[in-house]
Amino acid sequence: MPDQTHRRAAWRRQEQELVERWTAAMERYRVAHQQLSACEQAQGRCAPDDVLVLNAEAARAEIAALRRQVARLKREYLSGSRY
Numbered sequence: 001m002p003d004q005t006h007r008r009a010a011w012r013r014q015e016q017e018l019v020e021r022w023t024a025a026m027e028r029y030r031v032a033h034q035q036l037s038a039c040e041q042a043q044g045r046c047a048p049d050d051v052l053v054l055n056a057e058a059a060r061a062e063i064a065a066l067r068r069q070v071a072r073l074k075r076e077y078l079s080g081s082r083y
Contacts (some may be wrong), residue, residue, distance in 0.1 A: 014073075015073065025062045025066055032056040035052050039061070
């Protein structure tokens with residue numbers, strides 16, 4: 001039973017870290033898109049700065065990776081191998 005408790009505590013920590021990473025990634029994504037929008041408004045629909053576009057793409061890729069990780073944890077939970 002102590003081993004089971006240890007595993008559950010480790011899973012909870014892992015899930016909490018995932019939630020924190022998700023929140024941070026969503027904030028980076030929101031800020032990147034806000035900057036792109038402000039740039040487009042200021043430049044009158046000119047091409048946005050490459051750095052802003054790269055930041056937005058990096059945030060989108062990180063969110064996609066986190067979604068895959070959430071899906072993996074969900075599969076583990078539904079299969080009964082987690083908790």
